Amino acid sequence: MSSWESGRRPITIAILAMGGEGGGVLSNWMVALGESSGYTAQSTSVAGVAQRTGATVYYVELYPDSYPAGKGSARQEPILSVFPTPGQVDVVIASELMEAGRALQRGFSTPDRTTLIASTNRVYSVTEKMELGDGRVDVESLLASAKAGSKLLIAADFGRLAQTAGSVISASLFGAFAGSGVLPVPRENFEETIRESGKGIERSLAAFSLGFTAAQEAAALAEAEKAHPKRPSGPGPVRLTIGMRPPQDPEAEAAEAEAKRHHELAISNPRSLVGPHLERRMDRVSQFPEAARSMVVHGCVRTAVFQSPEYTDLYLERAERFIGFDRARDDDQAELTLEAARHIALWMAYQDTIQVALQKVRAHRLEGVRKEAKAGEGQLTQVREYLHPQIDEIADTLPTSLGRWLSNSAFMEKIVGKVTRSGMIVNTTSVFGFSTLRILASMRPMRPRSLRYGREQLAIEAWLDTAIDVAQVDYELACGVVKAARVLKGYGQTLSHGNESFGKLMAVVPSLLGREEAAKTFNSLIQEALKDEDGVALDQALERLALSQVS
Amino acid sequence: MAERSFAKEVKLLRQGAGSELHVEGILAVTKALLQSGVSYVGGYQGAPISHLMDVLSDAKEILDELDVYFENSASEATAAAMLAASVHYPMRGAVAFKSTVGLNVASDALANLASGGVKGGALVILGEDYGEGSSIMQERSHAFAMKSQMWLLDPRPNITAIVDAVQKGFELSEASNTPVMLDIRLRSNHLHGSFIAEDNKRPQMTVTEAVENPKRDLSRIVLPPASFLHEHEKISQRWPAAVEYIRKNKMNEFFDGEAEDIGIIVQGGLYNTLNRGLELLGCSDAFGNTKVPMYVMNVTYPVIDQEVIDFCSGKKAVLLLEEGQPDYIEQNINSILRKAASDTALHGKDFLPMAGEYQTHVIVKGLATFLGQYRPELISSTPSLLLPADNPSSPFAPRVDAKQVQARPPGLCTGCPERPIFSAMKLAEREIGQEHHVSADIGCHLFAINEPFNLGATTMGYGLGSAGASALNAQGADRSTVAVMGDGGFWHNGLTSGVGNAVFNKNDQVLVIVDNAYAAATGGQDVLSTSTKSSTRSTQHPIEKAVRGVGVKWVKTVTNTYEIGKLRDVFINAFTTDAPGPKVIIAQSECMLNKERRDKPARAQAIKSGKRVVRQRFGVDAETCTGDHACIRVSGCPSLTIKDNPDPMRTDPVATVIDSCVGCGVCGANAHAASLCPSFYRTDVVINPNLADRILGSVRSAWITMLSSTVERRAMKYEVAA
Structure with missing residues (x-):
């Protein structure tokens, strides 16, 4: 040896x-x-x-x-x-x-x-x-x-x-x-x-x-x-939205436990998951497939805080349109309804200036910031926001006609552009800063008359109509259409790029409908749209697709 | 102020004869220099030898005691030229730099030095940057040794062997009047091991004694006709003298083995890897008791003809382990054997790869081929690495999905002041709708070549960023080229090779000089423009003054690179101006690593003594963040990362700032300048608040509680408190 x-x-x-x-x-x-x-x-x-x-x-x-x-x-x-x-x-x-x-x-x-x-x-x-x-x-x-x-x-x-x-x-x-x-x-x-x-x-x-x-x-x-090797356990009925992490991570563990609790209560007692002004509406939750109920409850709360209980009614109406498709299926995943419940709520609670201001002044947010900065009990902590409202974002919050005037006015654009070019820093923990954000947040009742509100509702309806139409023919592709809303993210330029990508994705749907592996192709297009900001990857993928369709 | 302090370690340099020192390679080299009675030392930092320069800097007191002169040279050329002091005076001198880039820069001086020859021992210590982890082009130092005729030592990766090589190197240099290069391989610089120390020696002649007794010898000066004589002298006198010294002092080693009809010739630096390879095949043990006779070339140039002939005599075949290409040694040995009419077969690059680092598995494969052909019975064990990769027992069998393991190239540190420079450049390009050819340089800023910036097309050498763009000086083009240079490269040669050249040739380029106050990439060494005072050197010489001095008219110095908006506007201005000649932007902010090293202890001290300190960090509101990661695409800061979305409705990870954040503010500034998103915030935690803080704090807190109660009351109608 x-x-x-x-x-x-x-x-x-x-x-x-x-x-x-x-x-x-x-x-x-x-x-x-x-x-x-x-x-x-x-x-x-x-x-x-x-x-x-x-x-x-x-x-x-x-x-x-x-x-x-x-x-x-x-x-x-x-x-x-x-x-x-x-x-x-x-x-x-x-x-x-x-x-x-x-x-x-x-x-x-x-x-x-x-x-x-x-x-x-x-x-x-x-x-x-x-x-x-x-x-x-x-x-x-x-x-x-x-x-x-x-x-x-x-x-x-x-x-x-x-x-x-x-x-x-x-x-x-x-x-x-x-x-x-x-x-x-x-x-x-x-x-x-x-x-x-x-x-x-x-x-x-x-x-x-x-x-x-x-x-x-x-x-x-x-x-x-x-x-004693353990047999691998199959995926349970609980669908978690958080990423799978090694089980040692206590934060992920807590989030998993909370998701499980929410899921169970959404089935057994959804009223316990919402405030008093939404309780009555929880009766509508039971008509949803069990797998989607937790998401629906989240959506209800989200839309109500964003706007009003009446807005929640609109949300429920929209989500309910999908129930029938899942009822007809024999799996209990209810993917279409679940994803619709998710993306409708997220889109309806879009991130405008009013919403951002509200998020900034919430008590749990300020507490979270202190915790993250490891500030001790009573230790003086200041929070400064880096804001830079663009002219479009300001115009978006104004009543439709005023907003339209502002976004079309070259003169105003110059003035606002000058003020906002280098952005502003707002001290949320100061009297003036907090008051400003608080006033902005309180503009919520004006929102339904704003330029953006009208635009978003139209877009949501069009998207849902497409999804419903597709669902009659191809369930999987309809899931893809619903999930395509994922590309709508960010602010300013990122958001407008997202909008462009979304438009391109919606435009390609009719040509995919009825084709084999339509959903797979469409989902890969969504992935391409998320690859880069300027949409080059998506354009290239669309080009390849067009070529393959010709041949 | 260098990145790493050796203040503790240099105390070991005082240890006297007989004590056993457990040290890193670089420290051992320093001790060996002192034991050799060196008179002066110089050099230029660069991995893997940066720390040698830092050790010497930190050892100033000890060097002073021994009357050893030390300087941080301006460049490798400066360092090499410094060895001129050993031409006429019997003084031992050593310089250190990174090979092969350092040799490239130094080769003019070295060629002149080698021509006239030296009286005192002259040692060039090379930090060989070849193989895994190298930051430069892959070439051999061997070529430089051959072309100028300097001897090349390649000691075993062993601390004692390295110390020995330093001391013998001086003697060899003196015995043959030839400068000697000592190659310390990449991993040997940071090799940790031990050796037995000797006493430090005072130099035979100090620089003071030399200065006060000037001498010159016309025959040693490189000027015709002496220079013609030098070439003959190299062959007729210096070479034979070197061979004699090397043989007499047994610098190369021979080991017997039972398989007398074969043998292995190896570069000293590869000896340990070779022995490990033989161990794995069952042909040697941990103490080098090899079954195959071995000739270890601790001196790789010159190749000693007689030693080769003696070793090969009676052998049917020998294997040569020579790393890198061209195969200079193999050609040399082939020529020796042919001339000696030897019938020993020489194998080398036919059994081993021509290019690339000779790591253990490479050598094992070569050995297995060689032994398999000549003495297969010697192989008594077969390590798993010899199995084909499709065998599940092979270490190279695919065990992980390749997609799950991504490359992790080096990048800019957390808080690096260079990051905002490239963010601003990108934003400026986006705003004017033009991309540029960017000529990059050596330095940390080179990392902008990778994601997320993707800026930089070529890099031609240290300080050559501007020169690299000199041809692309089209008068009719609708845009200029961009060149980048660091302050290290600027003072190394960029001022003349780049800035002066651009002025002289009326080049319209936009030149960005990254002025972070140190040669940061090599470990934070001081340069002329270092912003802090130094007790040993003259610093605080502004780059702007130098640039204007050589005739640049358009210069803008931005003193805070973290103001991205401002910097972006300067770029736009430079990109769009009609002003002729180079447009120089000096982007200043101190290297964050160095700054933190200085500020952190001071801050801790202030907190301890009850002074008011504001601790800053940045954060991202997970609720407001939509998970688009635009902020990451213009920054790439290690502290700006992603985490699971805490929102049960959203699926994509959100951006987050982790605890390593130093509060530099780039992410906030980026969010501003690029109009990214309103999720960024800065928290200022006041430690040891004063009375005013406390009063203001309670007023604010009361006001906020009052205003927020209505918000929370409304939310409570819909939400259940968590």
Whole structure:
């Protein structure tokens, strides 16, 4: 047997992190720990541009001094490598979930050897963040890959654990490394290493401890699962709108629980979910398919707060038009009604100046801001809004005729443009700022006479008519038509681009109707519309489509 | 002020003979310089050797004690020219810079230095930037060694070996009157290991003694007819002297092995990877007890003919591990063997890839081919990486959906003052409806080439952003070109190669000079225009003054890049003006990393001592945000990211500002300048409020409670309180 196979070899550790995350600190700790615990240690890293948030790899080898050089050896100290070798890495530590994926891709983590310690938090790549829709990669699939691609997966949100302790992720990951038990060194040695390194010792130790425990729990869980593999459970009847996150995220967990509660109450007792002035209307909710009721209740509240209970009646009328199509189907998903209930409410409660002002002055919003800024009880906190109302947005809130005059007046455009070109900063927490926004919010009763209100209602009716017409022929495509409202988002230029895209999508519907895979094609067009802001991707997709239709 | 402080580590430099030092490669090199009695040190920062310059800066006190002169050179050319001090005086000098870009810049001075030769040992320490993580074009330093005839050392990635190479390098240089290049590979610079120290030595001659006793020797000056003699001297005297020193001092190493009929020749820098490869195949152990005889070239230039012939004699085949291309060493050894009428087969690039880094798996594959052909019985184990990728046991078997793992290139840091410059440029282009050819430079601003900015077409070298646009100077065109340059590149050579050139040739380009007060990309080193005072250097020399000094008429300095609206207007002005000649925009704001390093402790101190401090951060209203991410597309800030939509009705993620936000204000300014959306807000938390704060606070709070009660009462009719 070769010396390598017989175990006279270093323990190899690769750390995949992003520049500036403390991977250097972590590898320094490992070297110090190794040197004080009977190992010859070597670490390397690639500096350079990797330091600016780019993905980077630190590599550590620890050679046990219990296997010294024989007499007459070529070297007296072990020869350690500067590269991780694919298939030969004992421990991979990934500071973020996509980096764990990278470790798999590069062959560092393999099922025969590697203990993969992965922090499940996500630091989104620019590509993921840029998309107009949801460009995030699938966390579940990454986790499943990490599990399959390692001997033991220790996954937990080590970023959050570190934060809890007021420290940084290197400390909790060091704890996880200790907790994994891969290195036969007592916990005290790890902690002593942190103590000797100097700064922020107490907080680092606290984060270390959290990481240690989390790793032991995760390892135990993984072992247990290995012993009794669980059958994958099918998707339940509850349709959640929030993205699937690893179950460790308490925020996502709470949101899931709340969605479940809301869903159940919307079926059993919808009146308990609304204020007194909407209770009576909840009787209409029971005629909706069960799967859609939670969304309908949300929609009722949304439209009432936005405008009035009468507006809610209009909302219910609109949503009810879709019920029949789902009743005729044998699945209980009620996708069409559910999505209609969602998008009608969102469109009806469009983001105009009045609505934004209302959102800014709500009590729960100001409380949320304080919490986010970690302002203590009674600690003085000021909130400044960055606003820049455009002439169109101002014209939109005015009564129709006045608004039309304003948006057509070159003179007024110049004046308003001058005032608003560089925007304004409003201190919501000041007497003047709050009053201004409060007055704006109270313009709500004027809204039904405004330019935009008229325009939006017409557009909504036209869109719903199309959806209903399509639904008679192609249920799936009708779902697509309803969901196309998703491209209507943003403000100013973004919104007008969205409007353009929406128009193009609606225009293509008649030509798709009756065709095979119409819904699939249409949904992919929606995805294209969300790819970029100027609609280039959508135009190209439409062009390809036109060509394929000709041929 | 550099990014990383070595104040703690440099104390180790005082350690005397016999003590074991556990250090990083760069620190070991510094200690080795002091142990060698170096008289002067210079250099220019650049990864992977930036930290060597930072260590030397932080070691000023120790250098002063030993009368060692140190300077941060203006460029690699300056650094190389500095070695002229070793031409006539028996002084040891060392300079350090990044290879190969540094060698490109320095090669004029180095060629002249190598021609006349040196009396005192002259060492060029190269931070080799080749392979994974490199930020530059992939070329070899070997070519420079050959063309000017300088010796090239390529020590094993081992701290003791590197320290030894520094000390022997000086001796070799003196023994052969030739400058020596010491190649420290990318990963060796930050290699952590240990070595046994020696005492520091005072220089044999200090720079003061040299200055006070001027000397010159006409035969050492590069001027005909001496320069013709130099070329002959290189061959007839310096080369043989070098060979003798290298052989006598056993700089290259030979290891025996049981398979005497074959052998491996390896560049010193690849030795550890080679041994790991042999270990994996069962042909060596952790202490280098190889079964295959090995010749380790710790000196890769010159190649010692006799050593090669001796090693190959009696062998039917040898394998050469030489990283990079062209295969200079392979050609050289082939020529040696041919001339010696040897029948040993030489393998190299036929079994190993011609281009690219020789990582372990690459070398293992090459070794397996070689041994498989000549001594297959030696291979006693087969590592999984040799399996084909479609075998599920291969480490390269697809284990993750490729779409789920996206590239994560480096980008601008949180709060970087350069981000708003590119936001403003994009907004200005959008407003005037014209896109431009953008000639980029080296520096952090180069990251604008990637998403989300997508600005920048070429990058021709440090400080050459302006020069890179010099041909595109069309008088009849409806727009100008745009060039970008950092303050680091500007002072390195951009002032003359770019600005002076544009003035002289009446180039109408718009030149943006990013003035963040440091050479930020290389780790935040001071430059001439650094805004803070320095005790050791002369700083605070404004770029605008320099630019006007070479004749630029149209210069606008924007002192706060975070005012995107203002900066956008300056761009529009520059894009649309009829003024002839270069339009220079100096965009100033201090590198946020450096600023935070200075301000953070001060802020913490102020809070502790009860002073009033306002802590700022930005935020996004999830309710108001519609999840269109337009803000991200004009910013790309790491602190501006996305999260699950808390609204149970909406599906797309909303924008959010995370705790790493430093409150620079770019997102707010962007929202303003681009008229994006009203979701952005800034929170100011007052820590240690004074009386006025408290009174104002309670008045406001009462007023808000009063006004908001009606809003909440109305909402309560429809909502159930959460």
